[in-house]
Amino acid sequence: MKRMHIHVAVGDLGKSIGFYSTLFGAAPTVRKSDYAKWRLEDPRVNFAISKRGRATGLDHLGIEAESAEELAGIASRLAAAGERLVEEQATTCCYARSDKAWVEDPEGLAWETFFSFGESAVYGEEQPVLPACCAGEPEPAAAVAPMAAASCCAPAASSEAAPARASTRAGGCCAPAAR
Numbered sequence: 001m002k003r004m005h006i007h008v009a010v011g012d013l014g015k016s017i018g019f020y021s022t023l024f025g026a027a028p029t030v031r032k033s034d035y036a037k038w039r040l041e042d043p044r045v046n047f048a049i050s051k052r053g054r055a056t057g058l059d060h061l062g063i064e065a066e067s068a069e070e071l072a073g074i075a076s077r078l079a080a081a082g083e084r085l086v087e088e089q090a091t092t093c094c095y096a097r098s099d100k101a102w103v104e105d106p107e108g109l110a111w112e113t114f115f116s117f118g119e120s121a122v123y124g125e126e127q128p129v130l131p132a133c134c135a136g137e138p139e140p141a142a143a144v145a146p147m148a149a150a151s152c153c154a155p156a157a158s159s160e161a162a163p164a165r166a167s168t169r170a171g172g173c174c175a176p177a178a179r
Contacts, residue, residue, distance in 0.1 A: 005062035
């Protein structure tokens with residue numbers, strides 16, 4: 001069974017942990033110095049907050065799969081919907097090891113679908129930045145270059161053209177923002 005995923009960037013992690021712990025009636029299942037996550041059954045949600053040097057507000061939405069097969073099914077539907085799918089294999093993000101597939105909805109909102117298969121002691125790996133997004137046009141994956149401290153949750157390079165993400169990333173995807 002799939003689980004809804006919501007990730008919010010916050011300004012004051014401690015205050016936000018207090019608020020959401022009271023709202024959900026539960027302490028975070030994962031708590032780090034820059035990140036907290038509630039993996040709840042009622043409502044069935046993976047709700048995460050982080051303070052990673054970004055603007056506050058909704059970061060992205062997603063669907064957490066419970067198996068690699070379930071992830072493949074969701075990714076297949078995303079590809080069939082005509083969206084440019086960006087896949088990541090065995091990536092580290094949000095203190096977890098996961099396989100992922102990313103798309104943007106017609107309004108530019110980032111959607112992540114993922115299957116996590118392990119924990120990590122670090123938030124995430126260095127990820128590519130999409131340089132042409134500042135000009136409003138996506139670049140082919142071959143033109144994508146890594147950038148230190150970039151968002152762990154930005155799509156990684158693939159054989160497909162990577163989607164521009166300026167609309168959902170504070171300061172645009174070319175800004176050297178860390179998450």
